[in-house]
Amino acid sequence: MADQPTVLVVEDEPAQREVLAYNLEAEGFRVSKAANGEEALVLVAEAQPDVIVLDWMLPNVSGIEVCRQLKTRSETRGVPIIMLSARSEEVDKVRGLETGADDYVVKPYSVVELLARVRAQLRRSRPSSVGERLEFDDIILDSDTHRVTRADQPLKLGPTEFRLLSTFMEKPGRVWSREQLLDRVWGRDIYVDTRTVDVHIGRLRKALCQFGGDDPVRTVRGAGYALG
Template structure:
């Protein structure tokens, strides 16, 4: 899981990087608002640790933009800032932040808050099964069921379904799917994603059930929660 740290103090970036990597997270960083918006597109993080006061574009404005953007509206955001007044915390939460940590903070507290936000966003995180709508994936036995029906999937379709279900409700671009399922250092054409999504849909919707993989025109795909 990748976390993007958006912070203009190098020492704080390194402190966060050390603690996050110690917990097994991949870490990317950005040092101002413009760099952050670019990094969100390029790095495709699973969570944002966002400083309030940033050069060029403030953390509040970044959070506001994300919540208005269909692709990133569900990206978890924890704001990290020296501003500890109640009015500031309320403002940060009002623009869509999932949680708020004031400096100075303990690394243990931050990790606990990160885990709490991830659990709220994805209650199945860390489980041996994934369940969205009437689809259940057994991550140990590599089995998939929809309702009472067992579904047979190839390895790529299985990885694709898992990636979708772990991010259910989020709109994912073809580039995100390529990087997440095939890997960032593997060259695969965009149309390959469409081919495997067609196969996945055919397997999931064999009995005429509602299609859970929604096509978002000119953007990508979204696995529906219901």
């Protein structure tokens, strides 16, 4: 499914990287993998993941430096980072969190615990991916039942329009470019023309206004679309 959350695993130990990727995929996540800091930064620039699991001890560019760079950029600041480290001292944990890491897990760790922490970060950054109910003005989206209502009237939305709306409702006010929407809604591996986004935005607008009310989807010239 295109709206599966993506987790980027940055780990230079091949065995640990594969075990993590295997367990995340088994839980329904899309996984991208990087063996070092430079590769991680390139992958994030190409397609922003929903969560990053980042090893502290990496060759050349350290995990701390990757974290610092991502957290100083406005476009990647909001991506949750879970730092993995064999350093268990309090001072190291504090340094990791002060650099901007959202969570800190000491090696050796339990994979089950790490998966729970990934889900906890997603609950904060991408609520619809973990079955949360989203609300914006008089619109309610329930990702568990796949139902949308506006002013208590049930709306009929196609699966693509549903994914578009859930993306918008996770971050009201955020401007999404057509490329970002293609990535999030259709998936990275599928070739779709950017004009297809405009067609589905049109369908979403029609569905949202089928019982009246203002169009909540805003076109931002030269940038993309936003909710509200």
